């Protein structure tokens with residue numbers, strides 16, 4: 001479905017120095033096996049998406065040639081950020097603080113207004129926006145052109161949502177039914193979503209919006225990206241068959257948080273970890289099947305390290321779900 005995913009996966013896997021940032025500095029020693037072996041099941045889709053891989057590859061290519069600063073967090077994952085920093089990539093929250101001639105926009109994208117401000121400072125902009133975020137930008141612009149009031153399903157302060165909304169004169173951001181209660185009537189609403197939102201939430205809130213304003217035209221542009229969709233679907237399949245699910249991802253990663261929430265709807269024991277050190281042996285008490293999934297910014301070797309540690313604790317076999 002996404003051939004570039006594989007291509008970029010291979011390329012980046014070779015281009016990031018493999019400093020194991022989340023692997024323990026010292027060997028914690030062997031872990032005693034549990035009385036009954038626990039089966040470990042990997043989600044059929046998990047981990048870093050092609051958009052994040054592409055952004056990392058782009059920034060690393062530039063960093064090999066010239067000094068570059070990334071505006072914001074390239075990905076919401078400490079291990080990846082540490083590796084980029086080790087390759088000489090700098091990070092700044094504000095463009096005014098940038099001291100390199102080149103700045104990179106993250107995969108989350110940015111508004112035209114923001115890009116103009118950055119260029120206005122005399123900085124050369126390298127845009128690593130994910131193509132699927134661009135699709136969401138296009139959908140919102142289309143709504144405005146056609147006279148729809150944009151309603152974005154997402155997290156108001158998330159960098160991607162700021163990028164989607166900063167060029168708009170009027171818009172709303174909603175995350176719940178309560179948010180929709182606060183909207184004022186409009187003849188036409190155009191609903192789009194932050195790319196990492198659960199599809200069911202987006203569809204549900206669009207339906208709630210239509211029920212609240214039955215006289216209005218409500219149009220939905222489903223901008224949830226395919227990698228998110230596949231990971232969410234795989235997480236549902238995984239958590240329905242597991243006694244415990246481990247979700248690997250950065251503490252401030254929105255899509256990892258959403259994956260956890262999805263899993264909790266089908267499994268009572270769900271734990272988010274950033275690396276193998278966060279695993280607790282007691283999480284496997286009484287467990288027959290343990291599931292493993294990961295957010296779209298989690299690199300392969302961190303997932304592998306978590307799985308290796310889990311298997312060591314569990315003494316069980318692995319298969320994909």
Ligand code: SF4
Pocket residue numbers: 049050051052107108130131132133195196225226227228255296
């Ligand atoms: S989560 Fe989706 S939209 Fe975001 S970078 Fe990955 S593929 Fe692109």
